[in-house]
Amino acid sequence: MSQSVVLGVIGGSGLYHIEGVETVAEHRLDTPFGAPSDAIVEARIGDRTVHFLPRHGRGHRLLPAEVPARANIHALKQLGVNHVLAISACGIMQEAIRPGDMIVPDQIFDRTRGQRPSTFFGDGIAGHVIRRVPTSTRGGTYLCMEGPAFSTRAESHFYRNAVDAAVIGMTALPEAKLAREAEMCYALLATGTDYDCWHEEEEDVTVDQVLAVLQANSALAKQIVSEVATRLSAESACPCLRAAERAIITDPAVIPPEAKERLRVLYGKYLD
Ligand SMILES: CSC[C@H]1O[C@H](OP(=O)(O)O)[C@H](O)[C@@H]1O
Numbered sequence: 126m127s128q129s130v131v132l133g134v135i136g137g138s139g140l141y142h143i144e145g146v147e148t149v150a151e152h153r154l155d156t157p158f159g160a161p162s163d164a165i166v167e168a169r170i171g172d173r174t175v176h177f178l179p180r181h182g183r184g185h186r187l188l189p190a191e192v193p194a195r196a197n198i199h200a201l202k203q204l205g206v207n208h209v210l211a212i213s214a215c216g217i218m219q220e221a222i223r224p225g226d227m228i229v230p231d232q233i234f235d236r237t238r239g240q241r242p243s244t245f246f247g248d249g250i251a252g253h254v255i256r257r258v259p260t261s262t263r264g265g266t267y268l269c270m271e272g273p274a275f276s277t278r279a280e281s282h283f284y285r286n287a288v289d290a291a292v293i294g295m296t297a298l299p300e301a302k303l304a305r306e307a308e309m310c311y312a313l314l315a316t317g318t319d320y321d322c323w324h325e326e327e328e329d330v331t332v333d334q335v336l337a338v339l340q341a342n343s344a345l346a347k348q349i350v351s352e353v354a355t356r357l358s359a360e361s362a363c364p365c366l367r368a369a370e371r372a373i374i375t376d377p378a379v380i381p382p383e384a385k386e387r388l389r390v391l392y393g394k395y396l397d
């Protein structure tokens with residue numbers, strides 16, 4: 126069964142608002158998982174409503190591990206979002222990718238340290254969604270490291286050789302996992318900003334270098350958001366939109382009422 130597509134955009138480093146679009150409203154939401162990173166800005170791009178949330182908060186206040194990913198995804202879900210375009214600044218792990226190139230990874234490799242709450246399930250309700258293809262599009266592996274410090278050269282070489290990573294960042298997880306549990310299509314748009322620290326002839330990554338590339342690319346990033354907003358179809362029947370249909374294993378009779386209430390926005394249709 127198809128659903129009307131509602132687009133959410135999560136802005137990463139250097140992208141704290143979308144310039145030059147018509148703002149319709151600002152939503153300050155609360156969730157059972159705490160407050161999201163910031164207010165969500167509802168904007169119009171052409172005929173489409175877009176909900177924009179800066180992942181690190183305006184002014185970039187949150188470290189990768191401090192980003193309240195569950196609250197962010199839940200708040201977007203409250204607004205009806207079912208398609209997420211997640212924008213990220215990334216280190217480049219392959220020679221052929223140049224700074225400023227945009228990459229759309231189709232795989233994610235988890236090198237976070239397990240301290241980031243990464244599921245909506247638990248506390249009385251067990252569920253398991255399928256993640257063989259974790260995003261909605263194709264194009265290489267995003268290695269998600271814990272950070273906030275950048276990698277050592279040994280780690281950088283390992284990610285290139287053992288994982289064959291295309292890009293490296295710190296934020297696609299648990300965001301992408303939670304979007305799947307929340308039955309959303311999730312696409313990653315990575316801007317390659319630096320060669321991390323593996324390249325013999327290129328500078329090692331610095332924050333200044335990352336921000337300079339993002340600054341130079343900001344018009345392109347905005348154009349891509351506009352194109353996605355314009356071209357995305359009005360309806361979708363993607364299986365991501367039913368990812369939790371068969372995920373919940375707990376007998377409904379033993380799910381505590383508090384757990385049902387906590388997950389009502391996400392799974393009410395399966396629990397009632
Ligand atoms: C500012 S460099 C490191 C920082 O940038 C990336 O953030 P995001 O993915 O939100 O664009 C990276 O993951 C780190 O959080």
Ligand SMILES: Nc1ncnc2[nH]cnc12
Nearest residue numbers: 214215216293294321330
């Ligand atoms: N080299 C790098 N490692 C991790 N995250 C990044 N974001 C931008 N460049 C990065």
